[in-house]
Amino acid sequence: MSLTANWSYPTAIRFGAGRISELADACAAAGIKKPLLVTDKGLSYLPITQNTLDLMEAAGLGRAMFADVDPNPTEINAEAGIKMFRDGGHDGVIAFGGGSGLDLGKLVAFMSGQTRPLWDFEDIGDWWTRADPDGIAPIVAVPTTAGTGSEVGRASVITNSETHEKKIIFHPKFLPSVVICDPELTVGMPPMITAGTGMDAFAHCLEAFCSPHYHPMSQGMALEGMRLVKEYLPRAYKDGTDLEARAHMMSAAAMGATAFQKGLGAIHAMSHPIGAVHHTHHGTTNAVVMQAVLNLNRPEIEDRLTQAAAYLGIEGGFDGFYEFVGALNKSLGIPANLTDLGVTDPDIDALVASALSDPSCGGNPVELTKENVTALFKTCL
Numbered sequence: 001m002s003l004t005a006n007w008s009y010p011t012a013i014r015f016g017a018g019r020i021s022e023l024a025d026a027c028a029a030a031g032i033k034k035p036l037l038v039t040d041k042g043l044s045y046l047p048i049t050q051n052t053l054d055l056m057e058a059a060g061l062g063r064a065m066f067a068d069v070d071p072n073p074t075e076i077n078a079e080a081g082i083k084m085f086r087d088g089g090h091d092g093v094i095a096f097g098g099g100s101g102l103d104l105g106k107l108v109a110f111m112s113g114q115t116r117p118l119w120d121f122e123d124i125g126d127w128w129t130r131a132d133p134d135g136i137a138p139i140v141a142v143p144t145t146a147g148t149g150s151e152v153g154r155a156s157v158i159t160n161s162e163t164h165e166k167k168i169i170f171h172p173k174f175l176p177s178v179v180i181c182d183p184e185l186t187v188g189m190p191p192m193i194t195a196g197t198g199m200d201a202f203a204h205c206l207e208a209f210c211s212p213h214y215h216p217m218s219q220g221m222a223l224e225g226m227r228l229v230k231e232y233l234p235r236a237y238k239d240g241t242d243l244e245a246r247a248h249m250m251s252a253a254a255m256g257a258t259a260f261q262k263g264l265g266a267i268h269a270m271s272h273p274i275g276a277v278h279h280t281h282h283g284t285t286n287a288v289v290m291q292a293v294l295n296l297n298r299p300e301i302e303d304r305l306t307q308a309a310a311y312l313g314i315e316g317g318f319d320g321f322y323e324f325v326g327a328l329n330k331s332l333g334i335p336a337n338l339t340d341l342g343v344t345d346p347d348i349d350a351l352v353a354s355a356l357s358d359p360s361c362g363g364n365p366v367e368l369t370k371e372n373v374t375a376l377f378k379t380c381l
């Protein structure tokens, strides 16, 4: 194993119930005087969003909002948001929401001062160095779900509306200057979304933990993140107003996204094309394919997951961990397979090709091939 790596750690996080009240202070800390709040359509009408706009207005920051953001945001959404940012003379973004609102908000801030087209910054090699760092506006991120962890991430996932491929746009300055993690904002999440987003956090921790790259800090974070999900996701699912469970899930989400600097794997490599083509929920898709991916990777991860099982209080080593995932999925109402999730008439060859070109492949413990990924898709359908 090579003991050489590049590490980046997250940013200033204001964590705790009620801390959305510090939004104006967070904007000041980030150097933002005229923010554009970016969120998705569904959230824009909810009281948590309206209250946040009220806080902005009361602090003299205006109440500008861009909410034309689809569940899987596209470059069309991005272009509209960038136009509103530039036309409005804004100097920073409040990225507000789940994965879609956070990712598009970060992207609008990133693109606000760039002259090259969006796809020039795809996460390939050193393409990120093409960006003008002075053209990236500061970001305050406010998650309203506990799963994606995009609030502490250095990338945005965006769907190409023509090819229906999910692309990752990366730059170190995507990392928000300030994050407000206020678990009260997640209290209204319905159980199905609590389950799906929570399993996304679990998938981030699990894939990071299993990735073969050297990153002991992430390894520790991934393990404790899995424990938090195991203890608190069932509670948050059962009772959305359980603020203690909501808080621990919010930590797990930020930990998972920090940990996956170490790598993701086949769960995400499969989930990205399925979501892009069949519009399934990202975290729920991860949960559906999780057991099949564990089986594929078993020869490389058995010892490691035996240690994880012991820490998590799961008996039976790898097999116990595998059974635990199945039981957790079932208790959260996760569909048993991709067909039940709504994946009908899939073009398996196309899904396999997209999965194999997904950057997540690089962190999978077992090398992914056309043969084993085709078998994975067939098992999961």
Ligand SMILES: [Fe+2]
Residues within 6 Å of the ligand: 148, 200, 203, 204, 268, 282
């Ligand atoms: Fe994810």
